[in-house]
Amino acid sequence: MSYLAIVDLGSNSARMVVERLNNDGTYTEIIREKEDTRIAQNMGPERVLKEVPIARTIAALKYFQSQYSDFEPTVRAITTAAVRVARNQTQFLTRVKNETGIDFEVLTGDEEAYYDYLGVITTLAIDNGIILDTGGASVELIAVIDGQNQSAISLPFGAVTLSETFNLANEVSQRDIAAACKDILSQYEVLPWLNAHRGLPVILLGGANRSLARMGRTILGKDIINQIHGFEMSVEMVEHIFENLRYMSRQEREHIAGLEISRADIIISGLLPLLNLMQLIDAPRVIFSESGVREGLIAEMMKNND
Secondary structure, eight states: OEEEEEEEEOSSOEEEEEEEEOTTSOEEEEEEEEEOOOTTTTOTTTTOOOHHHHHHHHHHHHHHHHHHGGGOOEEEEEEOHHHHHOTTHHHHHHHHHHHHOOOEEEOOHHHHHHHHHHHHHTTSOOSSEEEEEEOSSOEEEEEEETTEEEEEEEESOOHHHHHHHTTOSSSOOHHHHHHHHHHHHHHHTTOHHHHTTTTOOEEEESHHHHHHHHHHHHHTTOSOTTOOTTOEEEHHHHHHHHHHHTTSOHHHHTTOTTSOGGGTTTHHHHHHHHHHHHHHHTOSEEEEOSOSHHHHHHHHHHHHHO
């Protein structure tokens, strides 16, 4: 028996899990933590990580260490879009290493999409669908046909970057929503394989999509709103929830049942990649997954240890 800690530094939040790797090839989650670090905040077109988010992130990483250190685990630390594109990536990673001792691996967009795929297919019975992982600074799209990864891409926009670029955080203009949609569609429409997979369900990953699931489960009167893995929602309900959100002020959004207050400024931007994808491929429904990159990493590690 041994322990594995995975630290996942995304563009909007940092997450950490500790897994006990059992001798029979199974694993058991011991700890799960999340901190709203928002490392992508105010990067701007110059693509520079700023001091306040950096300090906030390092504080979160030190907290994670305090939670997993007693287990003496193997530590796998990964980071994604914001750090991937940052011009000061090297300086940031060196500072993190000096202040925490954590060595981060910067995943490519292709690697992030691959681990999303592994995380989904090992925990959900999905034969055909389009996986959409909406992060803070990127989205990953993966076409799954007969259980196999057919096509995949990482696109350079996400909940945080769309919110900042198109002013979707506070009082939201419908004109700005339309401009954001136009930008998203322009990047979807050059992917010929998307049109080839019309009529497939969308499998959803990412914080904004998890918030959507919790809002939907609240509307449906579910007893446990956080039980979202495998939960399905009609396209009509997704559109209904968004139509309500798009006309609300930030303060109104902060009081929606099922929506974290910390996501009120990025929930509209965070749902736009899904709304535009559903319409483009005429998706019949969406399916929510709580398993993504971290679970994909674990699946790969367990397979390699067989």
